[in-house]
Amino acid sequence: MTTPLVIAAHGTRDPQGEAVSRELADRVQALLPDRRVAIGFVELSSPSIPDVLVDVLRGQDDPRAVVVPLMLGTGGHVRIDIPEFIEQTLEALPGARIDYATHLGPDPRLIDAVRARIAAVMGDWVPADTTVVLVGRGALVPDANADHVRLARLHFETGGWQGVEPGFIQVTRPSLPEALDRAYAAGGRKIVVMGHWLFPGRLRTWTHQQSAAWAAAHPDAQVRVAEVIGACDELAHVVADRYRQTLLDAPGAGAPAYLSGLRLGGRRVVVVGGGAVSTRRVPRLLDSGADVTLISPEATPALEALVAQGRLAWERRRYADGDVAGAWYALAQTDDPRVNALVAAEAEAGRTFCVRADDATGGSAWTATTMNADGVTVGVLGSRDPVRSRGVRDALLASVRSALAKEAS
Ligand SMILES: C[C@@]1(CC(=O)O)C2=NC(=C\c3[nH]c(c(CCC(=O)O)c3CC(=O)O)Cc3[nH]c(c(CC(=O)O)c3CCC(=O)O)/C=C3\N/C(=C\2)[C@@H](CCC(=O)O)[C@]3(C)CC(=O)O)/[C@H]1CCC(=O)O
Numbered sequence: 344m345t346t347p348l349v350i351a352a353h354g355t356r357d358p359q360g361e362a363v364s365r366e367l368a369d370r371v372q373a374l375l376p377d378r379r380v381a382i383g384f385v386e387l388s389s390p391s392i393p394d395v396l397v398d399v400l401r402g403q404d405d406p407r408a409v410v411v412p413l414m415l416g417t418g419g420h421v422r423i424d425i426p427e428f429i430e431q432t433l434e435a436l437p438g439a440r441i442d443y444a445t446h447l448g449p450d451p452r453l454i455d456a457v458r459a460r461i462a463a464v465m466g467d468w469v470p471a472d473t474t475v476v477l478v479g480r481g482a483l484v485p486d487a488n489a490d491h492v493r494l495a496r497l498h499f500e501t502g503g504w505q506g507v508e509p510g511f512i513q514v515t516r517p518s519l520p521e522a523l524d525r526a527y528a529a530g531g532r533k534i535v536v537m538g539h540w541l542f543p544g545r546l547r548t549w550t551h552q553q554s555a556a557w558a559a560a561h562p563d564a565q566v567r568v569a570e571v572i573g574a575c576d577e578l579a580h581v582v583a584d585r586y587r588q589t590l591l592d593a594p595g596a597g598a599p600a601y602l603s604g605l606r607l608g609g610r611r612v613v614v615v616g617g618g619a620v621s622t623r624r625v626p627r628l629l630d631s632g633a634d635v636t637l638i639s640p641e642a643t644p645a646l647e648a649l650v651a652q653g654r655l656a657w658e659r660r661r662y663a664d665g666d667v668a669g670a671w672y673a674l675a676q677t678d679d680p681r682v683n684a685l686v687a688a689e690a691e692a693g694r695t696f697c698v699r700a701d702d703a704t705g706g707s708a709w710t711a712t713t714m715n716a717d718g719v720t721v722g723v724l725g726s727r728d729p730v731r732s733r734g735v736r737d738a739l740l741a742s743v744r745s746a747l748a749k750e751a752s
Pocket residue numbers: 623624698699700701702703704708709710711712713723724725726727728729730732733
């Protein structure tokens with residue numbers, strides 16, 4: 344049986360919030376149709392996480408589950424409560440195995456989703472004179488609060504905003520009104536308040552109430568409140584990825600890839616990024632007859648020479664969403680992890696196998712080191728230790744050569 348996924352959500356008193364959490368679980372199930380996806384809650388909603396875990400583990404011959412915390416940051420629920428629920432379940436079901444995925448974190452797809460929520464309330468405002476107040480929950484864990492400040496900075500770096508002020512609705516400071524004061528003091532008069540919550544609930548209500556009260560006291564500023572992240576595809580994909588990564592990285596996962604010989608003749612292959620890694624890999628793709636398109640603002644002289652020979656198509660620009668459409672295989676090989684993540688996400692959505700050069704677990708394919716001797720291709724795939732793989736390949740090749748020589752004599 345394929346390992347089930349248990350989503351560990353927070354829970355809320357708001358029935359709409361609970362419904363949206365369940366809708367998200369349905370979207371994740373649609374992305375992982377061949378395995379069971381269940382949702383449990385830390386508090387306020389049911390079923391509880393141990394109840395769901397026991398339910399999915401019972402009846403499996405080799406009971407296994409992966410728990411993905413549906414949490415943006417690393418507060419107490421992620422660090423203490425959910426691990427305790429897992430511990431309790433393992434005490435009740437000795438011999439079961441439960442792997443715990445990492446929290447959602449500042450994934451580029453979630454940054455995009457947040458930007459889309461902000462854009463939806465901006466109307467005719469433009470980023471350059473809009474200030475965003477990004478409101479987090481606030482936690483007793485200093486690291487979690489520091490992560491929220493870092494996230495605000497990431498939004499500032501990538502969004503072109505006049506400013507981005509982090510604030511917190513509870514526990515720590517600056518509070519939401521204090522963050523609004525800071526935005527105002529820095530000259531912000533068009534302010535979007537973004538409650539960085541996954542689902543509707545009380546935190547969202549407080550965000551609206553506090554924003555309205557502050558706006559009433561500052562008539563020369565305009566304040567608009569953006570919608571929460573909600574049950575969107577971006578979030579569903581991040582959850583599905585945390586699950587897949589956990590399966591791949593789990594100790595004892597073994598050789599995690601299926602070595603296949605792709606017959607790429609005449610088939611579209613998209614390579615994003617024209618640096619050193621692409622310089623090594625593009626010639627082999629061309630040798631296999633693939634119809635390769637390189638998308639990159641710059642390319643190495645070796646790649647440019649292939650373009651000049653008419654062997655390689657080059658679109659001299661940055662990657663844009665839609666570039667992977669229609670490709671059989673894609674390679675995300677820029678030096679920008681954010682761009683590589685977007686390429687991998689587009690490929691995943693379109694069911695195109697994709698290598699991600701900077702983060703092996705973020706892609707769906709790995710590049711084997713290969714070499715051809717008299718029509719025999721030797722391929723070696725290790726466990727993310729490419730230099731070792733190359734050594735094994737060379738050793739194998741030597742014995743293949745001597746075997747072939749014996750055959751010939
Ligand atoms: C075998 C080979 C095939 C080829 O590329 O043709 C290949 N990498 C090669 C070389 C190489 N790769 C790296 C260095 C510099 C570092 C060093 O010196 O140690 C060098 C050496 C060099 O460049 O000389 C760094 C690196 N590699 C990956 C990550 C990210 C990660 O693991 O998450 C990082 C860190 C990046 C960073 O720091 O950001 C990931 C992958 N590299 C793979 C294949 C896949 C695993 C296959 C396996 O393990 O068997 C996998 C998982 C996915 C993929 O990319 O397909 C080729 C050697 C053969 C040859 O030379 O012909």
